[in-house]
Amino acid sequence: MAWIETISYKDATGKLRRLYDRIASSDGIVDNVMKVHSLRPHSMEGHMALYKNVLHHSGNSQPKWFLELLGVWVSVLNGCSYCVDHHAAGLARLMQDDARVADIRAALEARDILRVPVRDAEKAALRYAKKLTETPAEMRAADVADLRAEGFSDGDILEINQVVAYFAYANRTVLGLGCTTQGDVLGLSPGNSEDPDDWNHG
Structure with a gap:
């Protein structure tokens, strides 16, 4: 484990x-x-x-499924199969569309943003996440401006940034300590977004 x-x-x-x-x-x-x-x-x-x-907070404006998708993407880029498996299962629970989730996962694992079946704005967020994950020192104000041009507010951009940053932390926790999914139930997550202190995984 x-x-x-x-x-x-x-x-x-x-x-x-x-x-x-x-x-x-x-x-x-x-x-x-x-x-x-x-x-x-x-x-x-x-x-x-x-x-x-x-x-999983009610103060977020981006849909939970999209934040999970970003997490899967960052985990793919970091080679963290633990987080890919967990959060792809969580994405499937949220989207209730197995075929679309399979297409999303296949495109992400092929690292082909253009093939991901999401809107252009969401693809722009995937590009931002890729650059921030792979070459963080090369980030520029233009990268944020590109997200604004796609209709994201600065608050939305902060949410996207924080998901990317969180998964950098989670992936390195898992990869650096040899954590496996043995015995886990994939895709469980806190359901009560209204209460930040409710951590129950249902």
Whole structure:
């Protein structure tokens, strides 16, 4: 499951058990990307707060499916199959269109933005995400201006930026510690966007 020691749900006590209880699915499953933090519960708490607020908050204006798509794309670019598998499953749950999700995933894995079946504005966001992921020091004001020209507000651009930045963190957490999907249920995510403190994965 990982290259470092992790603490199981049944063996967890104190703050770790309280965090697990907040995150776990109804049948007590905690994703390995969270279990990998179990030796430092405060790190798990920070990760989960960031994840919930960046991807699953009612204050976001971009649709949740598109934020998930961005996460899949960044994870493809970073070679993080764990996050690709989890968030492609989450995307499928949100879109309820298996054929379209399969087309999206195939185009992303081929790194062919033009083939992704989304609007031109969303393709522009994918280009921004690619550049920020692969060559962050080359970002320029023009990259943000290009998103504005596609109709994104500055708040929308911030949301896009934060999803890309979050997945850079999540991918490196997973890849650097050898986290696998063994025992995970793919695609679970916090459902209650109205409450940032509700981390339950349903």
